[in-house]
Amino acid sequence: MQDIGAQVREHAGSGLRTGVTTLEVQGLCKRYGTQEVVRGVDLRISAGECFGLLGPNGAGKTTTLKLCLGLTDPDAGSVRLLGHEVPREARAARAQVGVVPQFDSLDPDFTVAENLLVFGRYFGLDDSRLRQRIPQLLEFAGLTGRAEARMAALSGGMKRRLALARALVNEPQALFMDEPTTGLDPQARHLIWERLRRLIQEGRTLVLTTHFMEEAERLCTRVAIMDRGRIIASDSPRAMIAKHIEPQVVEVHGPGFEAWMERARSLAPRVERAGETVFCYAADVEAVLADLRGRSDLVYLHRPANLEDVFLKLTGRDLRD
Amino acid sequence: MQRARLFAPPRISTRLGAVWRRNFLVWRKLALPSILGNLADPLIMLFGLGYGLGAVVGEIAGTTYFAFLAAGFVATSTMYAATFEALFSAFSRMHVQRTWEAIVNAPMTLEDVLAGEWFWAATKALAAGLCMIAVISVFGYAHYPLALAAIPVLVLTGLAFAALGLAVNGIASGYDFFSYYLTLVLTPMMMLSGVFFPVEQMPAAIQAIAAVLPLHHSVQLVRPLLSGEWPATPWLNLAVLAGYAAAGFYLATVVTRRRLLT
Structure with missing residues (x-):
């Protein structure tokens, strides 16, 4: 134009x-x-x-x-x-x-x-x-x-x-x-x-x-x-x-996620559950990743934190309709 | 919205012309079916009843039944054209297509939009009334030049019924809602306003009701003017129509504000 x-x-x-x-x-x-x-x-x-x-x-x-x-x-x-x-x-x-x-x-x-x-x-x-x-x-x-x-x-x-x-x-x-x-x-x-x-x-x-x-x-x-x-x-x-969130996120799901969640609490400063998924937030997620490697009962995704994480942290994960 | 703003008089700018032009542009694309629709229905009724019933009735109020009915139908067509535009078409633009919502994002007020719709519906009503006059003129039932004085009456009739229609539109929940207004208000009004038969033959109570109906006052003006006579109470009739137009538009403004701005 x-x-x-x-x-x-x-x-x-x-x-x-x-x-x-x-x-x-x-x-x-x-x-x-x-x-x-x-x-x-x-x-x-x-x-x-x-x-x-x-x-x-x-x-x-x-x-x-x-x-x-x-x-x-x-x-x-x-x-x-x-x-x-x-x-x-x-x-x-x-x-x-x-x-x-x-x-x-x-x-x-x-x-x-x-x-x-x-x-x-x-x-x-x-x-x-x-x-x-x-x-x-x-x-x-x-x-x-x-x-x-x-x-x-x-x-x-x-x-x-x-x-x-x-x-x-x-x-x-x-x-x-x-x-x-x-x-x-x-x-x-x-x-x-x-x-x-x-x-x-x-x-x-x-x-x-x-x-x-x-x-x-x-x-x-x-x-x-x-x-x-x-x-x-x-x-x-x-x-x-x-300001609001740790820079790294690991999302974990799979049959063993409930038992693993207890372990995760000692590996990351903030651990959240939403339905069948565990979210681990940390500045350094190496310990979390090391623990997950080689596990066949868990699927995980490692990514940098984004605005959506901030949004969900501040407004909660509950449905709004 | 504060009460004062809800009930404030409408503030209209010349931008309402843009709304009128918008509707005109749409109409231009669909003009032929629209004109046919405006004309065919009342003409079939007029010729059917005028000649059919007229053969039985003979003369009425000193003229042929066809001439009597034709004048009533000029006013009625004008009323219905204004009403349908202000009900169904305006509702589509207000509610279904969200056209009004788009317009007020521009430097336009809701009153500009309403006034544009008002004048537009009155324009279509005038066109419908003029079409009827044209047809009955061909058959020799309009006496000129006084018949031309019916034109401003049609303008006022269109403004009155367009305003009332917009007020109904402002409180409508859907298209079905309009049946109440059409069957419970307009159809009885048509019966009581001297369209098919003179009101003067009716009981005093009915005549008293007729005296406050806008269509009655429109017929009281249109019928003598078309037959080349001066109406008996022109200023009263005009004042009632103007009153319905002004009060109707104010009412439409308030209910539409309440609907869309609060």
Whole structure:
């Protein structure tokens, strides 16, 4: 999307500055009936950051995004988005923001190009300008040559890329994405990640929710883990792992795992059981590995600790649906 | 959402035009079946009842039964066109396709979306009413130039029923919910509004009910205007229709806010 990149640089003086706060949230609370969905969230996201909001289902991620965009009113707290007070000046704030919603809300009656044209009109952009921009957006979305295609003819990955292109129709300074790669196959997911990296390089601010830890680790400069309406930890993915968890993990399962688990407690500082699997966390797992070598009743996997381990440690292994 | 914001008057911007244009673009792709649907059903009824029943009834209120019925059907077609658009089509866009959800991610308010839908449904209603007028004009049942004065009445009729439809849409749990409104509200209203027979022959209690029905006031305007006469109480009729349009849209705004913003 070279041309859009050029336009962005052109506007760099006016909008895309780094070091400036894009989003500032203080003491945000939201109740639905008697249920407190968001319970005192504070956030500060600088321009140019890629910020990941992680959390199990029902943690309050989507509601937090909606509150930041002024799509629902908070019961307490304040939001400042791109210098505008939300929800009071939400319209002005959203004029400079792109949103990729969790569920595809593309217009099934329209072609790919019409979807972009019609959405651009909601920003008050005139048709001639939009028609000029559509080829660039299609190129960015990898949909060149599909301008006239109908929604039914697009794959899940193509639809998500079109939703991303639609969110860029107004040249936004910041993008909000709610689970941008949920339901996509690995090829489609990697293509989305590659496009998001381009947007980060162009200096745009990205705020995304996800429960794919791998996605957060790859893309985000900073993540926050949210649970039961609160942010319980926030840092860069690497610092988060270093701070909360031992760097090495050995996962063990097999018929003899229950008896072996007792031995494991003397070999690793932290041993956890989840169903039929034992997780050993340690800075040095050589003793664990030495004990496992040659055992035919146990299968094991040795890997470095990742953000998912931190996530499960902080939010627990219980199901959340 | 605080009560004050829930009940605040709707704040509408000119961006609502983008919503109207969106719906127009979809309609353009399906225009032919849509126009046929708007026309065929009422015309079959009109010609069937107008000539069939008209042969038995003869003259009614000083005109042929066909002319009497034709004027009623112009108002009724307008009512149904506005209603169906504000119920089924708007519900698809609000609930099934999540179109409204996508639009409010842009710098649009829910009121912009609602108002765009409102004017769009009224536009379709006007088109349906005009189609009916065109057909009965061919058969010589519209007297010009006064018949042209029926056009603003159709606009107001469309706005009134589109607003009421959007209010029902705002509280609907699914498509089935609309049957309540259609069979329990609109069908009886059609019977009591002087579409098929004059209300003046009915008992006083029924006449009192008819006096508050928006369709009755629409018929009271459309029928004389089409036959080249000035209506008896034009300002009262217009005020009732305008009242239903304004109150209906405010109600639609409140129930839709409650549904989508809280």
